[in-house]
Amino acid sequence: MARLKLDITMSLDGYVAGPSPTLEEPLGQGGEGLHEWVTRLAAWREQHGLEGGETGPDNALVEETVGAVDAWVMGRRMFSGGEGPWEDDPNPDGWWGDEPPFHGPVFVLTSHAREPLIKSGGTTFTFVTDGIESALEQARAAADGGDVQLSGGASVVQQYARAGLIDEYQIHVVPLLLGGGTSLFGALGDQIALEQTRVVPSDVVTHLSFVPAS
Amino acid sequence: MARLKLDITMSLDGYVAGPSPTLEEPLGQGGEGLHEWVTRLAAWREQHGLEGGETGPDNALVEETVGAVDAWVMGRRMFSGGEGPWEDDPNPDGWWGDEPPFHGPVFVLTSHAREPLIKSGGTTFTFVTDGIESALEQARAAADGGDVQLSGGASVVQQYARAGLIDEYQIHVVPLLLGGGTSLFGALGDQIALEQTRVVPSDVVTHLSFVPAS
Numbered sequence: 001m002a003r004l005k006l007d008i009t010m011s012l013d014g015y016v017a018g019p020s021p022t023l024e025e026p027l028g029q030g031g032e033g034l035h036e037w038v039t040r041l042a043a044w045r046e047q048h049g050l051e052g053g054e055t056g057p058d059n060a061l062v063e064e065t066v067g068a069v070d071a072w073v074m075g076r077r078m079f080s081g082g083e084g085p086w087e088d089d090p091n092p093d094g095w096w097g098d099e100p101p102f103h104g105p106v107f108v109l110t111s112h113a114r115e116p117l118i119k120s121g122g123t124t125f126t127f128v129t130d131g132i133e134s135a136l137e138q139a140r141a142a143a144d145g146g147d148v149q150l151s152g153g154a155s156v157v158q159q160y161a162r163a164g165l166i167d168e169y170q171i172h173v174v175p176l177l178l179g180g181g182t183s184l185f186g187a188l189g190d191q192i193a194l195e196q197t198r199v200v201p202s203d204v205v206t207h208l209s210f211v212p213a214s
Numbered sequence: 215m216a217r218l219k220l221d222i223t224m225s226l227d228g229y230v231a232g233p234s235p236t237l238e239e240p241l242g243q244g245g246e247g248l249h250e251w252v253t254r255l256a257a258w259r260e261q262h263g264l265e266g267g268e269t270g271p272d273n274a275l276v277e278e279t280v281g282a283v284d285a286w287v288m289g290r291r292m293f294s295g296g297e298g299p300w301e302d303d304p305n306p307d308g309w310w311g312d313e314p315p316f317h318g319p320v321f322v323l324t325s326h327a328r329e330p331l332i333k334s335g336g337t338t339f340t341f342v343t344d345g346i347e348s349a350l351e352q353a354r355a356a357a358d359g360g361d362v363q364l365s366g367g368a369s370v371v372q373q374y375a376r377a378g379l380i381d382e383y384q385i386h387v388v389p390l391l392l393g394g395g396t397s398l399f400g401a402l403g404d405q406i407a408l409e410q411t412r413v414v415p416s417d418v419v420t421h422l423s424f425v426p427a428s
Binding site: 012013014018019029030171173175176177178179180183184185186187188189190191192193194195196199200201202203204205206208210 | 226227228232233243244385387389390391392393394397398399400401402403404405406407408409410413414415416417418419420422424
């Protein structure tokens with residue numbers, strides 16, 4: 001069965017977004033710095049239709065991760081930054097423009113039903129209103145043997161973690177302090193136990209992998 | 215001049231102690247798990263007058279760290295868990311019994327003056343009431359060319375970090391979630407910027423080193 005893999009970047013002080021996110025600054029104050037390590041890589045740039053970029057260990061890891069994923073699950077907040085009915089959402093088509101970087105099926109958790117959104121380049125956004133298990137089930141069927149990536153945000157990650165549904169945690173820790181914002185793990189605490197399976201070091205980020213402790 | 219090196223263990227969710235610390239459970243709920251990685255090492259056991267223990271990369275790193283340090287700075291809370299006047303402190307001689315593992319000069323930051331405390335095995339606790347710069351100055355003089363280790367707790371770390379006085383941050387990240395408690399960095403956020411200098415991976419802990427970004 002397709003594995004559910006969390007893939008997310010976290011500041012050294014535990015945040016996946018800084019304080020006070022807005023439409024203009026969706027990752028909050030200082031939050032843009034979280035993803036500098038990845039946006040300069042060749043694998044990320046290729047995924048986004050751009051040329052050039054750095055190669056090396058970080059790039060190899062991103063290539064490996066992207067290559068194994070055939071479907072995505074994310075929260076509504078991560079998709080658009082909005083909440084409530086879609087007609088009131090100022091960003092109802094998501095952050096990624098006409099050709100999003102997924103090139104595959106994405107399942108968006110929301111309380112508000114909506115028809116699927118078909119984009120160029122093979123990305124489809126399907127809006128799931130009947131809960132995290134349903135979204136995972138649909139993503140697994142769509143992945144057809146590949147992995148399912150859980151992309152965030154923190155609230156959705158915590159729901160899946162608490163339900164014991166995450167098979168692998170890959171967390172990219174960057175040497176950045178945000179001092180507040182959206183905590184990746186929140187109050188999860190002893191509700192989950194992790195076993196470290198891999199550490200890939202580099203100059204600007206540390207890639208940590210975990211599985212649920214048996 | 216002697217370098218001030220932070221050396222501290224942090225949970226993956228950013229805490230150096232769990233919720234609700236007590237005299238019986240000074241590291242709070244779940245906090246004991248923070249130091250399992252080190253207490254089983256030969257270098258730690260030798261420092262504490264015990265035989266045996268594991269060797270390997272973690273042990274080599276602890277040996278290297280301990281060997282370079284000739285004086286320590288810590289907060290009152292880390293020393294005894296108490297606060298206020300010493301005569302009301304239920305643990306006025308600290309956590310470490312008659313022969314503490316420091317075997318050298320330790321400077322304890324406190325608001326309450328007190329004569330130095332001389333212990334067996336070369337450990338002296340000097341109580342500093344005139345602030346963090348003074349404690350560091352005294353520790354540097356006492357270290358006589360070695361390094362000064364900043365051991366914690368979080369409040370003292372944040373004071374030294376904010377003042378730009380920490381030369382090196384060594385943080386041992388363990389795959390443990392505490393879900394609350396004492397945050398290592400608190401609200402420091404953009405008050406300090408770090409540059410990663412080293413990552414030493416192992417199976418049960420990741421050793422991250424940083425210097426202040428230039």
